[in-house]
Amino acid sequence: MTTASPEYALEISALAKTYKGGFQALKGINLTVEQGDFFALLGPNGAGKSTTIGVITSLVNKTHGQVKVHGYDIDTDLEKAKSFIGLVPQEFNFNQFESLLNILVNQAGYYGVGRKLGFERAEKYLKQLELWDKRNVAARTLSGGMKRRLMIARALMHEPKILILDEPTAGVDIEVRRGMWEFLQTLNKQGVTIILTTHYLEEAEMLCRNIAIIDGGEIVEDTSMKSLLAQLDIETFVLDLAPQAQPVTLAEVTARQLDDHSLEVDLRKNDSLNQVFAQLSAQGVKVLSMRNKTNRLEALFVNLIANKKSTKQPNQSSTVEA
Amino acid sequence: MNNSIALKSILTKEIQRFTRIWVQTLVPPAITISLYFVIFGSLIGSRIGEMGGFDYMSFIVPGLIMMSVITNSYSNVASSFFSAKWQRNIEEMLVAPVPNWVIVAGYVGGGMARGMLVGLIVTLVSLLFVDIQIHNIWVIIATVTLTSATFALGGLINAIFAGSFDDISIIPTFILTPLTYLGGVFYSISLLPDFWQGVSQINPIVYMVNAFRYGFLGISDVNITTAFIVIGVFIVTLFTIAMTLISKGIGLRS
Numbered sequence: 001m002t003t004a005s006p007e008y009a010l011e012i013s014a015l016a017k018t019y020k021g022g023f024q025a026l027k028g029i030n031l032t033v034e035q036g037d038f039f040a041l042l043g044p045n046g047a048g049k050s051t052t053i054g055v056i057t058s059l060v061n062k063t064h065g066q067v068k069v070h071g072y073d074i075d076t077d078l079e080k081a082k083s084f085i086g087l088v089p090q091e092f093n094f095n096q097f098e099s100l101l102n103i104l105v106n107q108a109g110y111y112g113v114g115r116k117l118g119f120e121r122a123e124k125y126l127k128q129l130e131l132w133d134k135r136n137v138a139a140r141t142l143s144g145g146m147k148r149r150l151m152i153a154r155a156l157m158h159e160p161k162i163l164i165l166d167e168p169t170a171g172v173d174i175e176v177r178r179g180m181w182e183f184l185q186t187l188n189k190q191g192v193t194i195i196l197t198t199h200y201l202e203e204a205e206m207l208c209r210n211i212a213i214i215d216g217g218e219i220v221e222d223t224s225m226k227s228l229l230a231q232l233d234i235e236t237f238v239l240d241l242a243p244q245a246q247p248v249t250l251a252e253v254t255a256r257q258l259d260d261h262s263l264e265v266d267l268r269k270n271d272s273l274n275q276v277f278a279q280l281s282a283q284g285v286k287v288l289s290m291r292n293k294t295n296r297l298e299a300l301f302v303n304l305i306a307n308k309k310s311t312k313q314p315n316q317s318s319t320v321e322a
Numbered sequence: 323m324n325n326s327i328a329l330k331s332i333l334t335k336e337i338q339r340f341t342r343i344w345v346q347t348l349v350p351p352a353i354t355i356s357l358y359f360v361i362f363g364s365l366i367g368s369r370i371g372e373m374g375g376f377d378y379m380s381f382i383v384p385g386l387i388m389m390s391v392i393t394n395s396y397s398n399v400a401s402s403f404f405s406a407k408w409q410r411n412i413e414e415m416l417v418a419p420v421p422n423w424v425i426v427a428g429y430v431g432g433g434m435a436r437g438m439l440v441g442l443i444v445t446l447v448s449l450l451f452v453d454i455q456i457h458n459i460w461v462i463i464a465t466v467t468l469t470s471a472t473f474a475l476g477g478l479i480n481a482i483f484a485g486s487f488d489d490i491s492i493i494p495t496f497i498l499t500p501l502t503y504l505g506g507v508f509y510s511i512s513l514l515p516d517f518w519q520g521v522s523q524i525n526p527i528v529y530m531v532n533a534f535r536y537g538f539l540g541i542s543d544v545n546i547t548t549a550f551i552v553i554g555v556f557i558v559t560l561f562t563i564a565m566t567l568i569s570k571g572i573g574l575r576s
Contacts, residue, residue, distance in 0.1 A: 019576065051576075057417045060576045079419035087417050093410035102338065109331025110418035112324035154414070 008068070009035045009084075009162050009193040010056065015065030017051050017217075025051040027217040028065065033195060033210070035070075035161070038188045040208035040225070041197045044305060048217045049197045050090060053166050057087050070161060083111065086155035090166040090197075092147050096140035100131060100150055103139060104157055111158035118157065125153035128183065145176040152180070162193045169200060181207060201301055205229070215305050235292065237273075239263045242286035250279050261288075328420045329428050336432025340398055347398070347436060348443060351390045355444045358386055359451040362508060374510050374541045379452045384535040385507030388469065390444045392502060392527065393494065395437025395470040399429050399477035400490040407481065412574060422568045426478065426561065433474030434467065441466055455538060461546065462537030468553045469530040473498075475560035482564070482573045506531045511543045526556055 010033040017026040026048045033039045043049050054060030056067055058078060067074045069081035094103050101122055108118035126132040129149040134142060139150060148168055155163060165184075169177040177200075184207065188194050198204055204211060204225075211228055213221040221228065241248070241261045248257055253276060254266040265276055280287060340347040359379070367378035374381055406412040415425055448454060456462065476493075484490045505527030511519050522528050529549035536542040542549070568574065 054576065058575070059413060059416055061571055079421065082417060082419040085417070089410075089413065091410065093413050095406070095409060095411045097342075098335075098338075102335070106331045106335045107414055107418070109334075110328050110415055110420050112327045112419075114324075114327055115331075158418075 007034060009033050009037065009070060010195070011066075011068040011071075012052070012056075013066045015052070015055060015067060016063045017048075017055060017060060018063045025217050026055075026062075026065075029214065029217070029219050031212055031219060031222065033162075033193060035193055036188070036191055037193050037195075037210055038184075038208045039193070039195045040204035040211040041195060041214060042201070042204060042211065042301060043197075043214035047214045049214055050166060051217075052214070053087070053089075053164055053195075053197070056164065057085060058082065083158070084161045086158065086160035086163045088148075088151045088155045088163070088165040088168050090170070092151065094139050094147075094150065094154065097138050099136050100126060100139060100142075100153075101135045103150070104154055107154045108157040113158055121157055121159070122153070125156050129153050130179075145172040148172055149176075149180070152183070156187075160192070162195065163187065164195045166197050167199060168196070169198065169203060177203070213301065213304055220304055234266050234268055237265050237267065238291055239265060239276075239280075239287050240289045241280075242288055244285055246283070248280065248283060248285055250276060325421060325424050328418070329424050329431070332415070332420075332425065332428025333431045333435070336398075336402060336429065337435050339402055340432070340436045347394070348440060351394060351440045352443050352447050355386055355390060355447055356450075358382075359448065363451055374539070376539055376541070380455075380539065381510075381535075382508055383448050383452055383454060384538045385505075385531045387441050387444050387448065388466070388527075388531050388534045389502050389507050391437040391441040391466055391470050392473045392530070393498065394440040395433040396473040396477040396480075396498060397490075397494060398436040399433035399474045400481045400484070400494075401477075402432065403429055403478055403481035404484045404487070404490050407484075407573065408487075416574060422565055425568060426475075426564050429478055430471060430474040430564075433477055434470040437470035437474065438466055441470075457540035458537050460537075461533060464550070465530060465533040465537060465553075468550070468557060469534070472526075472530075472553060472556045472560060475557065475564055478564050479560060479567065482567045484573075501525050501527050506535075506543060526552055529553060 010031070012029060012031040014028045014030065015026050016024070016028045018024045029048070029052065031052075041049050041052065051060055055062045056069065056074070058074060067081075070084045072081040072084070074081045098106075101119070104122035104126070105115055105118040108121060109115065113121070122135070123132065126135055129152060131142075131146060131149055131153065134146065139147065142150060148170075152165070152168065155165075163184075168184075169180055172180070181203065184194055184196075194207075196204065196208060208225055210224050211221070212219050238258075239262070241263055243261050248255070248263055250265070253271055255276075256264045258264055267273065267276075277287065362382060363379040367382070370378045372378070372381075403412070445454065476498075477490075480490055480493050504522065505525050506522070511522045511528060514522060523544075529544055529552045532542040532544045533546055533549040533553070536546055536549075
């Protein structure tokens, strides 16, 4: 029996996985996630994200290494470790022919939650996730966004301390996605540790406090979101201007006028937006709105993966999805 | 972790599954068995005369009930477990702290429930054709319980190895059906030449059908104690194999 170490929700050390046929999906990764964290695990397709989640949840047998969940080693205390985790997998994996209520109440039962309490929790989460009116229909009749929400409700039926979501917002519209973000933020504020993989880097930047980037079965970055974003040297903003006759000129910053109402400005880490606005005001230019040209995290992500690739052999490649 | 709640949940799910599709699971055995009674019992049976001291219709009733129990307990688990693998909802159980024996017991229990419910339906249908006598109710209950458990375990192992829906029909078609038909459902193995009587002794279904027939009619081609020992050995062997496969994650974990 291992002793629980309370500060970490998840501890992974030297975790490796080699599939039959020799593909090495994980090459001895180390990772820790603190309790209460909102943690992003990012990486291109085939990087090892889903394998990592699979090992943590016992769907994939590891080759070697150690995984502890709330201090419980999955080799010696697997059932205890599992009881802390709620999983929202990437693919829909519920019985398409069962009703939502049956799916949820049965899932609660697998964790030792009785049917009466199971029905109460099913009502609670189906209402919170706006699925209550669908409770008696077969799961196959739900839309994609509803199916994603059903899987979140299912993962919460035993009220886990850790919620692992493998691309939970893939293929859902922006309104549903934002609703899910709010729901996850509320859960996190209630103390649930959330580990998220996503291809929407904006999602990771907005929700997560800490981040690990995995590529080719190795962790290439493991830091706080703040530190990662601080690595950005230059950030590009697009300013929408009120139409004017005279071209805009800016000193000490690089700027490009795209047309008579759009200006693109590159700011270095120590530059201030105030100096840009001051110069524009002095020229009588009115700024209507402003936005980042590219997602900041996306730029970093692409750079990190590209840097790693440049150290590989020329014939090695992987797909970057962002 | 309350394992009894997990077990009850799997059992409930399994029973809900086959009762939800009752037209596919409960009605066909009743129709099939009615045809057997009409053809083998009324039409051909009347020309056969007595077998084992009973009219042919009474003789084949226990075997026909047992045949339904065997095929339904097997196919229920094979189909349900393979569907759960195929739709990947088996992962609901694999990620939960459900011990492997609870998963095995839950699915086997579901298969037994369907096998025995179909057995009951077939028994009720057979009452339309023949008066059923009962020699020893406890032998009947023990035989039907253990036989349904044996074949539910067999269906589970089949589903664990199966990679496609075709794979769960190969064993029933090429192994289960011949063994059942050659298992003394329609005849007493004492009618066979000595060599084939010996061969029949290695068919486990012979022991199940005869023990079940003994419960109804008080006659059997095999020793009843031997029959229960054979069934017991099969259950222990199949349970051990099923547990080993699930523990190793064969066909379930990468």
